[in-house]
Amino acid sequence: MDEKVLSCYRHSLAHVMAKAVIELYGPETQYAIGPQIDDGFYYDFLLPEGKTVTEGDFKAIEDKMREILKRKEDWTRKEVSKAEALDIFKGQKFKTELIEDLPDDEVITVYYTGDDYVDLCRGPHVDNSQELLSAAFELRSASGAYWRGDENRDNLTRIYAYAFPDKKALKAHKALIREAKERDHKKIGAQLDLFMFDETAPGMPYWLPRGWKLFNALLDFWRDVHEAHGYQEISGPVLSKKKLWETSGHWDHYMDGMFVIPGKDEEDPNTYALKPMNCPNTIKVYQTKKRSYKDLPLRYAQVDTIHRKEKSGELNGLFRVQMFRQDDAHIFVTEDQIADEIFDIMDVASEIYSPLGLTYTAELSTRPDDYMGDIEVWNKAEADLKAILIKKYGEGNFEINEGDGAFYGPKIDLKMRDALGREWQMGTIQLDFQLPMNFGMKYAAGDDTEKRPVLIHRAILGSFERFIGIITENFKGDFPFWLCPYQVGIVPIRESHNAYAKHVADVLKRAGVRVEANYTDDNMKTKIKHFKQYKDPYILILGDKEAADGTVSINIRGNKQLNDIPLDHFVAMCQKMIGEHSLELIETAD
Template sequence: MEKEEFLQVYRHSLAHILAKAVIEIYGKENVQYAIGPQIDDGAYYDFVIDKSISPDDFKTIEDKMREIIKRREDWTRKEVSKEEALEMFKDQKFKTELIQELPEDETITVYYTGEDYVDLCRGPHVANSQELMNCSYQVKSVSAAYWRGDEKRDHMQRVYIYAFPDKNQLKAHLAMIKEAMERDHKKIGKDLDLFMFNETAPGMAYWLPRGWRMYQELLKFSREIQDKHGYTEISAPLINNKKLWLISGHWAHYVNNMFMVPGITDGTKAEDTISSDETAARFSLEAEDTMAAKPMNCPNAMMAYKRTNHSYKELPIRYSEYDVLHRKEKSGQMNGLFRVQEFRQDDDHTFVTEEQIKSEINDVMNIADEIYGTFGITYRAEFSTRPDDFMGDIEVWNKAEAALKEILDDKYGEGGYEINEGDGAFYGPKIDLQIKDALGREWQCGTMQLDFQLPHNFELTYQDKDGQMKQPVVVHRAIYGSLERFIGIITEHFKGAYPFWLSPYQVGIVPIREEHNEYAEKIANELTANHVRVELDTSDSNMKEKIKKFKNYKDPYILVIGDKEAAEGTVSINVRGSNKQIQNVPFKKFVEMCNKMNLERSLELIQSLDEE
């Protein structure tokens, strides 16, 4: 078998060992076992057990798994009829449900591990438990789950295990997990006072002063690049009548993920008639005046384009937006900044002719190179082609796909990117950009999507050079993607030690004694005038406490001001990540250093005057 196939087989086999261990520990009559698939770093299994499994039980489970493996039991595959399967699992409600849903003529397979444990499974698995003796595994965690992800169904306990071919690989993975926990953006965000969450607004970040400064720098960077590439920025309403979403098609496909704002148009106050059937009807999704917070910017961009007639000479028209978006998520799916209900995108909708598709996408790829390169982040591209339920003219699709493929071939070479056949959106093919962080994890951020459907739905046109009215193609484009998610990613990538240009505060100033405050305030004002973000501590705290505070905030530079500095117009600099102090630096020289790093958006800090 290929290495990846082998990993899947033995991880799936270990899921069966896990289930057997739990059953032997808690008693077969006390355990309902559901499903147990392999995952990227191991496996999990879902159970319903009267007793809550806790971390104190992990070693007991691991020891039982080890005991079972040492029995060297054979694994036996058996084909059974639906009737036989139902009899075999008559005491297991979840297995019974799965079996009942199978067609009558379905070939059903079960796997025995020894003689006393059997599971409903397609396989394949190892032939004997001894094949698992050299592998290394560890119970990772236990979490709550719902049968088939439905909150109205059975509440289950999901036990996760790490599983690797040997101890060294498990050890390396655990070290990576530990490092990932130290980089957790939720922890760093709290430590650096960047953002917070509150139960009154689930999945919606409160951006605190430090975090909001960084947020604004990302917006500024994006806007500067877009200005160079001919983008114009618009802003549109945050809520729209359902009529707009009916035209765009989102009402049919996305309504369950939208926040509704039911309308009352006759002047009646809702609280006056809240118990009446009439008011209840008005607050239903059927009401004509129902409004919805926008989950994406696309329909409003279509409206902005449609406001006037257009000529081919005007195209491409690029409408960028950074408006707030809202998407309703299940509570269990939200995760810090990675999965939120309120966010902004560096969104754009560009209206092009068919002939302009290639050049426009090529320009977007150049923008992605510039933005990701500034953060020192590499990425790879994925190309998704026409799905079975595509909309529009197949010849236009063929032309669009050929243009995208040619761009990717030129940039990465043939075969230098992944092709997802049939995985494009129903309205057009797309390119997704997967960025890689410091731990080697991949995140989908950038996307370029061709859209033939929304221009059709909104009846958008332009007059071509032959005088004929034609339909433009829309390019949906984002590079950061969600700014919230991107900040989460780069926070973990940099471990909170952001590049100078992006750091919430770039310079902390520490006067040693009160008599040094005047000079400290003077240099703080001068740095601020040069657009350097400064925080000055003139409190009664001692020097070491002030320095420690700024170090904890990961400020790139800390200036220590004493008698000599005040007298000579110099600064002494503590550089983040370095134990050395650069002394007697002319203040003017330090300002030039800061301006240089801001101008160049340097990835690394200048550590000495020689570098500058």
């Protein structure tokens, strides 16, 4: 089914659900909004006092929806004035509020389903309910939702539903959802002891010992790639006076997203804020000395902790946090260096994504409504980025996202699909002519004049926290060998084998392999089960034969076995996977 048609079906089914709820719960039910979403639709209601919707009510609502569809009612679109709309929705406070927010001369459209249900909507919708009879839908959840996202407004009941062209598509999607739940990084993160959260620091992850090893393995890899591309790593303050953020423009454009430490009053210069971005720090480093065109491009990388204030309902594991480490880089270039530098950034992205089996596509985001600076500068920046993408991918082989750029410049977003086919916005490349202007940045050009550099903001992972959440779900916790917190678990069969086990552990550690061993008197199966729980790629079982022959027997993740492998051969296997950042485990003795 065409996406536009499917969207129309889903939106129409939202109206059918609203009609069903009103028929079941009574005409005093207040109905708010009901948009289509990626896999169905939802509708928000304020139910009559004392009434609720639980999972046990879903079947009754679904049955009522099917009953309504079998009535084969016509859908009628009607254009009305603001006054007429207010009269139609008299007594419906949410619809009334939406209408009152519209200009007096606005032409408003409403849709009737039969004669007894009307909704405020731009459409489009089906012409008759019988068009929806073949569609497959199923209610999936009910939760609370504040009206217009404001926790000080009415707490509504939001009912979600899946909707697909047929039962086969719905069944396939539900199977995908079950798999996604199995891959939930919050669930896997707890199972593998990677990270935790505490109510005393909402949205601010604690990295546990195993998780911190994984984090640092990723960070070391990131650093190696960037050093090879000529980046220098810096670090800056987490806390700065508001003067810095006023100059950068964040105070005017982003203050609601910042953690502010107020002074005596609003005008106190000693008001501070935790940094939501690293760019002003990097600019200050640039300005520590006079710069020449010979210094450019100048590439600074930065992995400092940053903070961004989020609404509590928006926090979601590692995906949406309030404290994280952006894998930032800021590059100062001349205008004629822009294209080459962005091509190099895309090479960096490929080098980081490839060892994880990830590929990406690009999307150009253009000037937002609250943009800062001269529109001609914006137009040039957008044209430059578009030309680069055409050269890189060809005309029409990238998306354009109108109005979603940063307030200081347009950007290229790098998007990838995971093992479940879900799309994630990962890296970003932002072209910025504004901050160099705000901070009065200069460099000495070859003709002895002073010129202003162009600033490129870029991240490849997005943030370490969010990226680790994504790849945890992508790999279902079965991380590649080079990234695993512990790469080898060692199981001496009996305590008499501990001496050889310690020798094997020492040899592996000297070779740069992350090892954990169990030297207790627990039985062998218990030890193996422990390491399997943490998904260690290789578990070495060491007994009399291995100790006598200087070999190891290997339980490979997934239960495949390799026996009588010389220790030096196993060490070479491990070093090969680490050095090559292999995606797959070596499973043969060759």
